[in-house]
Amino acid sequence: xxxxxxxxxxxxxxxxxxxxxxxxxxxxxxxxxxxxxxxxxxxxxxxxxxxxxxxxxxxxxxxxxxxxxxxxxxxxxxxxxxxxxxxxxxxxxxxxxxxxxxxxxxxxxxxxxxxxxxxxxxxxxxxxxxxxxxxxxxxxxxxxxxxxxxxxxxxxxxxxxxxxxxxxxxxxxxxxxxxxxxxxxxxxxxxxxxxxxxxxxxxxxxxxxxxxxxxxxxxxxxxxxxxxxxxxxxxxxxxxxxxx
Amino acid sequence: xxxxxxxxxxxxxxxxxxxxxxxxxxxxxxxxxxxxxxxxxxxxxxxxxxxxxxxxxxxxxxxxxxxxxxxxxxxxxxxxxxxxxxxxxxxxxxxxxxxxxxxxxxxxxxxxxxxxxxxxxxxxxxxxxxxxxxxxxxxxxxxxxxxxxxxxxxxxxxxxxxxxxxxxxxxxxxxxxxxxxxxxxxxxxxxxxxxxxxxxxxxxxxxxxxxxxxxxxxxxxxxxxxxxxxxxxxxxxxxxxxxxx
Numbered sequence: 001x002x003x004x005x006x007x008x009x010x011x012x013x014x015x016x017x018x019x020x021x022x023x024x025x026x027x028x029x030x031x032x033x034x035x036x037x038x039x040x041x042x043x044x045x046x047x048x049x050x051x052x053x054x055x056x057x058x059x060x061x062x063x064x065x066x067x068x069x070x071x072x073x074x075x076x077x078x079x080x081x082x083x084x085x086x087x088x089x090x091x092x093x094x095x096x097x098x099x100x101x102x103x104x105x106x107x108x109x110x111x112x113x114x115x116x117x118x119x120x121x122x123x124x125x126x127x128x129x130x131x132x133x134x135x136x137x138x139x140x141x142x143x144x145x146x147x148x149x150x151x152x153x154x155x156x157x158x159x160x161x162x163x164x165x166x167x168x169x170x171x172x173x174x175x176x177x178x179x180x181x182x183x184x185x186x187x188x189x190x191x192x193x194x195x196x197x198x199x200x201x202x203x204x205x206x207x208x209x210x211x212x213x214x215x216x217x218x219x220x221x222x223x224x225x226x227x228x229x230x231x232x233x234x235x236x237x238x239x240x241x242x243x244x
Numbered sequence: 245x246x247x248x249x250x251x252x253x254x255x256x257x258x259x260x261x262x263x264x265x266x267x268x269x270x271x272x273x274x275x276x277x278x279x280x281x282x283x284x285x286x287x288x289x290x291x292x293x294x295x296x297x298x299x300x301x302x303x304x305x306x307x308x309x310x311x312x313x314x315x316x317x318x319x320x321x322x323x324x325x326x327x328x329x330x331x332x333x334x335x336x337x338x339x340x341x342x343x344x345x346x347x348x349x350x351x352x353x354x355x356x357x358x359x360x361x362x363x364x365x366x367x368x369x370x371x372x373x374x375x376x377x378x379x380x381x382x383x384x385x386x387x388x389x390x391x392x393x394x395x396x397x398x399x400x401x402x403x404x405x406x407x408x409x410x411x412x413x414x415x416x417x418x419x420x421x422x423x424x425x426x427x428x429x430x431x432x433x434x435x436x437x438x439x440x441x442x443x444x445x446x447x448x449x450x451x452x453x454x455x456x457x458x459x460x461x462x463x464x465x466x467x468x469x470x471x472x473x474x475x476x477x478x479x480x481x482x483x484x485x486x487x488x489x
Contacts (some may be wrong), residue, residue, distance in 0.1 A: 008352040020375070057397045079336030086302045086330045087397070144264045242306040242320070244265055 001092040009089065010104070013071070023067075027105060031059040032120075037082040039121035040165055052123045053208040054177055054201040055130060060109055060140035061197060062172075064102050065166055066166055068147030071098070073160045076151075082243070091236035099144050106140030107133070117230025117240040127167035131217060135203045138224045144195055145231035153237035176205075196227040253316040255280045255401050255432035256301055260309035263296050270296045271455045274310070276447070278434055283420075283427045285446030286436040287479070293455040295333055298405050301434065302330040309466040315400055326354065329399035334405050335390035339379040343370055345377060347392050354397025364396040366444065367414065367422060384411045391419075404435045408442065420445045428436075443475035451479060460484050 017023060035052065042048045075081040084094060110133045117123040125132060150167050154160035174184065174192040181192050181202075192198045203220035206213045251398070256278035263271040271293045278284045286294050299305035300312055303320020312319040315327055326414075337346045347361040365374050368388040373381060378389055391407055402423075412429045420442075423433050429449070435446070443449050446464050451458040459466065461481055468486075472478035 005353055009350060012338070012341070012349045016338060017347055019340050035481045046356055075341070079332040079334050080338060082304050083330055083332055083336040083393075084353070086304060087330065087350070087358060088355065090352050189250050222370070240306075 001090050001096065005089050005093040005181065006100065006243070007095045009093055010100035013101035013118075015100055017101065027063065027109050028066075030063070030113050030117040031056075031109065033119050034059060035113065035121050037109060039123075047209070049124050051177055052117055052121065053095075053125065053132060053204040054175075056110075056113055056117055056123075057136055057139040057200040057204040058172065058175070058177070058197070060106055060111065061137055061143035061183075062164075062168055063198065064106060064143035065147040065150070065168055066138045068098060068102060068144045069154065069160045069163060070152040072148055072151040073154060073157060081239075085239075087122045087240045091239045091241075092233070095148055095232045096143075098148055099228070101142055102103065102144035103137060106137045106144075109140065110136035121207070126206050126211045127213040131207045131213060131231045132204065135200060135217065135221065135224075136209065138198075138221055139197075139200045139226070142200065142224055142228050145195075145228045145235065149231045149235040149238070152235055171195045174198065175201040177201060196224055199223045253280075253313075254278060255282075255315060256311040257311075258435065259311040261300065261308060261312050263293075263300060263305060263308055265296070265307070269455055271300070274457050276450055276457060276460050278432060278450075280432050281427055281430050282447040283423045283433045283435060283445070284448045284450060285443055286434055286450045286452060287440060287443055287475075288438065288452035288458075290435075290438055292452040294438075294452055295405055296405050296455075296472065297452065298330075298436060302328055302403050304330075307483050315436075326397070327360070327400045329394035329397055329402045331387075331394045331402070331404045331407055333409075335378075335383075335386040337378055337389045337393055339385065342375050342377050343392075344374045344380070346389055347396050350393040352397045354399075356396050356398065360396050360398070364392040367395060367417065368392045384415065388419075398431075400431060402431060402433045404433065406436050406438065408435075408437060408439070416442075429433075439473070440474070440476040440479060449475075451482065453483060458486065462473050 003032040035055065037051065038055065076196055114129060114132050114136065118125060118129060146167055151160055152161055174188060174195055175197040181189060181198060198218045199220040203217040206216045258274050258276045261271060261274040263268065274297065277381060288294050296305060301309045301314055301319055315326055317324055335441045344367055346362060346366050351361045365371055368391050370388055373385060378386055387407060394402060408419055423435065427433055446463060448462055449466060450460055466478045470478040470481040472481050
């Protein structure tokens with residue numbers, strides 16, 4: 001792996017995203033619309049304060065998962081991936097380049113969505129706002145990393161699209177948003193303790209309710225980063241230079 | 245005429261190379277030598293195995309049997325990735341970037357100097373479209389962007405899968421001139437085509453049919469030994485002769 005090639009790939013992917021104005025608009029506007037809608041639905045109750053922050057972590061995760069799995073499938077279909085793998089570019093350069101690019105896009109998305117949630121939708125946050133942004137970015141990069149990993153197993157567009165519900169929905173059901181994780185049946189709680197989205201939602205909830213959350217969310221962020229690195233390394237191992 | 249590469253290894257050397265895909269023998273018993281500093285045409289009808297042989301040479305084909313050596317190393321060795329340029333049959337560049345952004349990215353990956361991107365774009369005659377998005381270009385222009393992305397790393401061996409398909413005759417002539425300029429500078433080019441007319445533009449010819457090498461020859465020898473007036477009929481004559489024997 002070479003930092004120069006990883007950065008060149010990240011810059012190229014960012015240039016592609018930036019050139020697509022509609023995608024940029026969707027990345028920034030959709031989370032805000034959803035958060036606004038949620039705040040409106042639960043107007044006058046405390047529900048939005050309970051789950052708003054958690055969703056601030058879930059949206060970028062889902063969006064980045066879908067976008068990266070489609071992007072890598074496009075690289076396969078267009079032959080650019082086959083070509084890149086005949087160049088000095090390493091498989092890890094490719095994976096980490098994508099993760100970096102989507103991480104950078106996620107910073108912008110997280111800042112906009114957090115600002116909207118707090119200043120427009122009226123989310124009460126006890127902890128520092130930047131901590132929300134940090135966790136949201138970690139979530140987005142996690143989504144991108146899992147999307148890259150999943151697309152390694154997809155041979156067709158139909159398969160790639162179905163990996164979204166397969167990889168994302170179980171994590172959503174078990175992350176503690178629908179039922180608190182402590183109240184889950186034992187077997188499911190164990191699964192929920194392993195899945196990364198649980199840690200993202202825990203961290204978001206901690207930041208909203210604690211004035212000094214940094215010690216608690218430190219562990220969650222370490223787990224998230226561990227998952228990100230594991231997914232990217234596994235993803236680069238499933239990338240095949242030689243194909244049938 | 246003898247080549248000047250007596251102590252030099254060949255650019256590509258294949259001994260009994262075969263490829264099986266889905267239980268089907270796509271390539272069988274391929275023996276060939278591509279000398280350095282030449283333009284070698286890989287000709288054959290669609291489905292003859294040209295792309296598979298090319299993919300084996302650049303090291304992206306699975307299940308290759310036999311010995312396949314490229315620039316003195318086994319095909320697909322990591323050390324070859326700087327020295328071999330590959331242009332896939334379908335233009336493999338990013339539609340949502342401009343011509344220059346595409347070529348600059350491949351230049352960075354190849355570790356080529358900054359000015360080389362503009363140079364490569366000019367060589368494929370796209371300087372006036374350098375800042376157009378690839379999505380807005382014609383098919384022929386796209387395949388030239390794809391070629392520029394391989395030229396930019398100045399590889400010792402360029403492997404081009406049907407680079408001249410769909411180009412107008414003037415451009416095709418210009419590209420073949422470019423290939424010979426590169427070969428004169430010591431580069432080796434393996435160029436596939438299903439258009440037999442292009443045979444006469446090559447230094448050497450490899451004729452492929454149904455996964456087997458029908459001939460490894462020069463354009464002059466091909467016409468002389470078959471007595472045919474053009475490459476297309478020479479190809480037919482060779483096949484008839486092989487089926488008769």
